[in-house]
Amino acid sequence: MGIIETDKEYVAGTYKRFNVALVKGEGAKAWDENGREYIDLGSGIAVNIFGYGDHEWKQAVEKQLDAIPHSSNLYYTEPCGKLAKMLCERTGLKKVFFGNSGAEANECAVKVARKYAHDKYGDESHSTVITLINSFHGRTLAMLSATGQEHFHQHFGPFTPGFVYAKANDVEGLRQISRENACCAIMLEMVQGEGGVMPLENDFVKAAEEICRGNDMLLIVDEVQTGNGRTGKLYSYMNFGIKPDIVTTAKGLGGGLPIGACMIGEKAERTLGFGDHGSTFGGNPTVCAGAVSILERLTDDVLSEVEKKGLYIRKKLEGAKGLKSVSGMGLMLGLDTEGSAGEIANACLENGVLVLTAKTKIRLLPPLTISYGELDRAIGVLREQIELRAK
Numbered sequence: 001m002g003i004i005e006t007d008k009e010y011v012a013g014t015y016k017r018f019n020v021a022l023v024k025g026e027g028a029k030a031w032d033e034n035g036r037e038y039i040d041l042g043s044g045i046a047v048n049i050f051g052y053g054d055h056e057w058k059q060a061v062e063k064q065l066d067a068i069p070h071s072s073n074l075y076y077t078e079p080c081g082k083l084a085k086m087l088c089e090r091t092g093l094k095k096v097f098f099g100n101s102g103a104e105a106n107e108c109a110v111k112v113a114r115k116y117a118h119d120k121y122g123d124e125s126h127s128t129v130i131t132l133i134n135s136f137h138g139r140t141l142a143m144l145s146a147t148g149q150e151h152f153h154q155h156f157g158p159f160t161p162g163f164v165y166a167k168a169n170d171v172e173g174l175r176q177i178s179r180e181n182a183c184c185a186i187m188l189e190m191v192q193g194e195g196g197v198m199p200l201e202n203d204f205v206k207a208a209e210e211i212c213r214g215n216d217m218l219l220i221v222d223e224v225q226t227g228n229g230r231t232g233k234l235y236s237y238m239n240f241g242i243k244p245d246i247v248t249t250a251k252g253l254g255g256g257l258p259i260g261a262c263m264i265g266e267k268a269e270r271t272l273g274f275g276d277h278g279s280t281f282g283g284n285p286t287v288c289a290g291a292v293s294i295l296e297r298l299t300d301d302v303l304s305e306v307e308k309k310g311l312y313i314r315k316k317l318e319g320a321k322g323l324k325s326v327s328g329m330g331l332m333l334g335l336d337t338e339g340s341a342g343e344i345a346n347a348c349l350e351n352g353v354l355v356l357t358a359k360t361k362i363r364l365l366p367p368l369t370i371s372y373g374e375l376d377r378a379i380g381v382l383r384e385q386i387e388l389r390a391k
């Protein structure tokens with residue numbers, strides 16, 4: 001059996017995979033088992049932010065593998081503390097809990113918010129978390145509840161209670177929901193990624209911050225997809241001039257190894273104590289050593305290039321027949337097309353370009369280091385496929 005047949009036979013059928021098996025990658029390029037080359041505008045869904053085969057990340061990981069790959073959280077290791085320090089210094093947040101995925105980082109954030117309120121009120125009276133309609137926060141049972149999309153609330157009940165959903169960009173609606181429920185937090189994605197690459201409006205984000213401040217609730221920003229340079233700032237909330245109480249991230253921080261980080265600000269920095277949370281692999285030194293090398297290289301120069309490349313893509317797509325609009329920030333873009341996004345993605349693959357979809361849109365999350373030449377080629381193919389399907 002070949003790669004695809006073996007997978008189809010033995011791997012649980014939860015993913016609708018493209019009909020291609022990737023065997024090699026270098027920078028923004030990947031090759032399939034037949035030696036065909038692709039330009040990847042998806043980065044393993046915002047993970048490989050410095051592309052495939054990132055040499056410095058690989059070196060950092062290998063060095064740690066040789067030293068001590070895993071030790072458990074019963075002992076101190078250097079990379080874990082170093083990474084936490086770097087994250088705190090660059091965000092102004094105070095403490096970091098490490099897990100292994102975005103969903104886990106968000107679980108931790110909700111635990112912190114609920115315990116913060118519990119410590120204050122002595123009971124569970126203020127346990128509700130407001131999230132947004134059309135949000136996505138992960139696949140654990142609690143994060144399915146947190147996710148404000150009805151189709152994620154099926155089949156697996158009973159779901160974790162304590163989540164209510166507000167409409168994005170409806171300030172009055174958000175105020176009303178926060179008045180009607182005893183809440184401990186508001187959790188937001190600055191750009192709803194899985195929900196179709198929908199950025200929030202600045203006034204709404206500011207209002208959410210103000211509601212949290214006025215009601216002693218925590219403002220949680222989910223930066224799992226938007227984080228680590230993707231929008232042209234280290235974290236996307238930095239585009240909005242707010243100070244969240246908790247920031248979660250994952251994906252790109254790990255550079256290809258699983259990581260989740262829940263960064264906790266001053267207000268709740270002492271909320272979690274011994275035994276309140278844990279993870280066998282969380283803060284694993286090998287993963288953290290790789291993440292240190294990623295974070296070190298997310299410099300101002302790299303971040304300003306992200307913004308420039310995002311604008312470059314928009315320019316290249318300008319006036320394309322069959323393209324209704326482009327949404328997003330930096331190198332996180334959503335393309336609303338007249339033709340079906342699924343069909344366009346398959347046609348791009350046939351023509352050597354990998355793109356993603358989100359809801360009814362084409363979603364682009366290229367490596368931050370993709371070259372302008374690669375963008376010319378890949379966006380050229382994408383534009384052609386969009387235009388071929390114009391109505």
Ligand SMILES: Cc1ncc(COP(=O)(O)O)c(C=O)c1O
Pocket residue numbers: 100101102103104106136137138139189193194222223224225226250251
């Ligand atoms: C905004 C957001 N939050 C959480 C998650 C879940 O992350 P993970 O799949 O690492 O659990 C995702 C994944 O796409 C995401 O985009």
